[in-house]
Amino acid sequence: MKKRILITGSGGFLGSRLAEYFEGKAGFETVSVTHEELDITDALAVSAFFRAIGPETVFHCAGLSNTWQCEQDPRASGRINVQGTENIARACRENASRLIFMSSDQVYTGTDSMEPNKESDRVKPVNVYGKDKRRAEEAALLLAKEAVCLRLTWMYDHPAQGRTPGTGLLGQLFEAADRGTPVLSPVNDYRGITYVWDVIRSMERVMELPGGIYNFGSTNRRNAYETAGIFAQAAAAETGILAEVKADRNRFGALPRNLTIDTEKMTSCGLQLGDTLEGLKRCMNDYRVRWRYQGDRAAGQT
Numbered sequence: 001m002k003k004r005i006l007i008t009g010s011g012g013f014l015g016s017r018l019a020e021y022f023e024g025k026a027g028f029e030t031v032s033v034t035h036e037e038l039d040i041t042d043a044l045a046v047s048a049f050f051r052a053i054g055p056e057t058v059f060h061c062a063g064l065s066n067t068w069q070c071e072q073d074p075r076a077s078g079r080i081n082v083q084g085t086e087n088i089a090r091a092c093r094e095n096a097s098r099l100i101f102m103s104s105d106q107v108y109t110g111t112d113s114m115e116p117n118k119e120s121d122r123v124k125p126v127n128v129y130g131k132d133k134r135r136a137e138e139a140a141l142l143l144a145k146e147a148v149c150l151r152l153t154w155m156y157d158h159p160a161q162g163r164t165p166g167t168g169l170l171g172q173l174f175e176a177a178d179r180g181t182p183v184l185s186p187v188n189d190y191r192g193i194t195y196v197w198d199v200i201r202s203m204e205r206v207m208e209l210p211g212g213i214y215n216f217g218s219t220n221r222r223n224a225y226e227t228a229g230i231f232a233q234a235a236a237a238e239t240g241i242l243a244e245v246k247a248d249r250n251r252f253g254a255l256p257r258n259l260t261i262d263t264e265k266m267t268s269c270g271l272q273l274g275d276t277l278e279g280l281k282r283c284m285n286d287y288r289v290r291w292r293y294q295g296d297r298a299a300g301q302t
Contacts (some may be wrong), residue, residue: 006055006097007032008040008088009062010259014102014155014196018059021200031055035062040084050091056097057207060088060140062286067106070129070256077132085136089143099144100206103137103151105191105217105259106130112255114190116262119151119213137213153192153217153261155199158287169193169228173235176243182283182302183232183245184280187254191259192217193231195279197286202271215261220276222296227276229301230293234284237291245301 004023009015010032015076019032031053038049040062063081064070070077085101092099108117110124117123125131140147165171176183194217206216220227228245236242265275273279277293284291 002027002029003027003056003060004031004054006050006053006058008038008058008060010034011036011130011164012061012155013063013164013166014152014199015059017157017196018061018200018203020163021203026110038062040087041079043087045092046087046091047094050095050097054095055097057100058088058092059203059273060099060101061084062088063102065104065129067127067129070132071127073129074132077128078135081129082135082139083134086139086143089140089147092144094145097144098207099140100203101136101140101147101149103149103213103257104130104133105151105153105215105261107134107137107151108259108261109257111258112257114258116219116260117215117258118262119215119265129133141211148206148209148211149213150206150216151197151213151261153194153259155194155196155217156283157196158283158286158289169231170235170280173228173231173243177232177235177239177241180241183228183243184248185225185228185245186248186257187223187225188249188256189259190220190222190256191224192220192261193276193279194218194273195225195283196274198279198282202273205269205271214266214269215263216266216271216273217261217263218273218276218279219263220260222276225301228298229296230277231280232301233294234280234289234291237284238289247302 011034022030110126156170
C-alpha cells in the first residue's frame with residue numbers, strides 16, 4: 001500500500017520542491033495543496049479536507065515566511081503562521097496523521113551567545129516571525145501526537161527553469177553578477193545556509209523521527225559576509241563573472257546575530273547534512289557546474 005502524504009504550501013519554495021520529489025517517488029501517494037486550494041486559517045475547511053483525503057503524514061510548509069512582511073502585518077503572521085498551524089495540528093490529531101511542521105532558525109533571533117543554538121536552549125525571539133514560529137511549535141507539539149518540528153535554516157537552490165523562484169543566497173549572487181551590482185552582506189551575522197535538496201532528500205528519514213523539535217540544516221561558523229564570498233565563487237564558476245560582495249559593518253553591529261545551529265540531536269538520529277560549504281559543493285555537482293573552492297577570502301570581496 002502506498003503512503004498517502006499531504007503537502008501544504010505547495011506553491012512555495014520548499015513545498016513545491018517537496019511535492020516534485022514525492023510525486024516521483026515509489027510507494028507514496030501525494031496530495032499537494034496551495035493557499036488557493038486550502039485556506040489553512042479556515043478550521044472547518046481544514047477539518048473537512050483532512051476527513052476527505054485521510055493523509056498518513058502531513059508536511060506543513062504553508063506559512064507567511066517574509067520576515068519584513070510579518071513585521072509590517074503581525075496580525076496576518078499570527079493568523080497564518082500560528083492559527084493556521086493550530087488548525088493543521090488539530091486536524092492531524094482528529095485523523096491520526098503524523099505532522100511534520102516546518103519551523104525556522106528565526107526562533108533564535110534573541111540569543112546573546114555565540115555558541116551554536118541547541119533545541120534545549122531557552123529561546124527569546126525578537127522578531128514577529130520568530131515569535132510566531134515558536135508559538136506554532138508549541139501548538140503543534142500540544143495538539144498533534146508525536147509531531148516533529150524542524151527548525152530549518154535559510155535555504156537555497158540553483159536557479160532552474162520551471163521551478164518556483166526564490167533561490168536564496170545563490171540566486172542573489174547570480175542576479176548580482178548579471179546586473180553588475182554588489183551584494184551588501186553583514187559581518188556580524190552568523191547562520192547556516194542549507195541546500196534545499198539536502199533537506200528534501202532527508203524527509204523519508206524525518207518521517208521516522210521521534211516527536212519533538214530538531215535543528216535541521218547545515219552548520220556554519222563563517223559570518224554572512226564570508227559565506228557570501230564563497231557563494232559568489234560558485235556562481236562565477238558558471239557565469240564567468242565574480243559578483244562583488246561588500247562588507248556591511250553596521251547591521252547587527254550593536255549585537256551580533258547568531259542563528260547557527262547545533263545539529264547533534266539530528267546527527268544522533270542518523271541524519272547528517274554537513275556544513276554549508278559541503279552543501280554548496282553538492283549543489284554545484286547536482287547541476288553539473290565545475291567549481292573548485294578557492295578559500296574564504298576570494299577576489300571580489302571588499
